[in-house]
Amino acid sequence: MIKFIAWDNENGFYLYNVQDAYDTLSGFVKYDDGNNAEYDEDCFGSFLDNKRYAVEQFIGLKDVNGKDIYVGDVLKTESGRIQIVDKGVLASDRDNIISGFYANNINDDKPHTFSYDDEIIGNVHENPELLEENK
Known part of the structure; x- marks a missing residue:
């Protein structure tokens, strides 16, 4: 939906x-x-x-507590916190464009694969402090 x-x-x-x-x-x-x-x-x-x-936009997935995940949510994962960044082009070649939702680890900016163990801990508007690098 x-x-x-x-x-x-x-x-x-x-x-x-x-x-x-x-x-x-x-x-x-x-x-x-x-x-x-x-x-x-x-x-x-x-x-x-x-x-x-x-x-x-709702990304079509729910977190560990059954809450809908939207662009802009900040998730806690086994590897740390990530931000749901955007919907965009994930990969492309001459014949194909793969689009979808992607997220980067806040600490190292590496892509994250979504997991059913991810938990929403806030969002970029109400909790901007969550975007600060882990200390």
Whole structure:
């Protein structure tokens, strides 16, 4: 299932299910507590086009606790912490382009393979201190 959340840069909170925004109708877009959100955008594209929001996609995986992993989440792994960086091109050659989600280890910038043992410990907006190198 393709899902998106949007970090509201002005108010400092997430809106969930922003892909379902339609004519500013409450009931589709939610706050993290599940309550209907108030917003002025009339469609999903308005969230994407508005610099007020950082829109982040669900990567299709859950962490060890069953929580959905989104672009921008910071995970704790057996090897340390990683950040879910982005969706982009992972590899390409003359005939093929492989795209998907990737993450780098914060300490050594090496790619990480996702595991069911990964645990979300925060995200880049609410917990920027997690992006600092381990000391």
